[in-house]
Amino acid sequence: MLSPEERHEIEEELERYPTKRAVSIDALRIVQRRRGWVSDEALRDVAELLEVSVDEMDSVATFYNLIFRKPVGRHVIMVCDSVSCWIMGYDRIREHLTKRLGIQLGETTPDGRFTLLPIVCLGTCDHAPAMMVDQHLHRDLSPEKIDGILAEYP
Template structure:
């Protein structure tokens, strides 16, 4: 069940587009903001609200990198694996992250604290390598800096 707040936020987006289906991505982002991910149940509720089939909405959901259709941890760590970060030490950073967190890309730590995901170029190439934790971008992340960065997210 969508919460009244989620429903209100989604309905507020209707004014911005000429039809309800156009709100699909905004709607899933809203739900994800509240719950971290978009469950099957939420997907069905959103689809109903937007007057489209759940399958059609799932086709949209699975196209986009930032719509999560599986549960994630309390914090999502996205590691840029694009070219500038690759040149500046992505491989080493990924090795450090996977070994410190004890998980591979796409996995969540057992305590539910972190989910680790690869992400494409974060548009901060003059500060490569970069990672993004939740909505925060972190610049020039070398292995020494990593502990300090992760420490902020409980």
């Protein structure tokens, strides 16, 4: 069931669009912000509230890169794999992250602390390579710098 806070936030969004369906993406993001991901149950609840079929809602949820349909760790690392970061050493950054965390891209550490995902260009190409951890952007990365960054996310 959606919490009263989630419902309230979604209803606020409804005032900004002429149709209920238009709020789909905002609503999924609202749910995910509080729960980390969008479960089947949450998806059904959002679909019901916005009067969209569950299948249609899922087709939207699975289309967008930032909506997670599987559980994620406490912190989500999104490492940029696009062209400027690739030129500036993405392979080394990815290798360091996978070695340090002991997981591959798309996986979560066994202790549930980190999920590691690739992301498209983060729009900070003059400071490549770059990654985001949760809501924070980290730039001009080097393997040494990464260890210090990871320590900031217990």
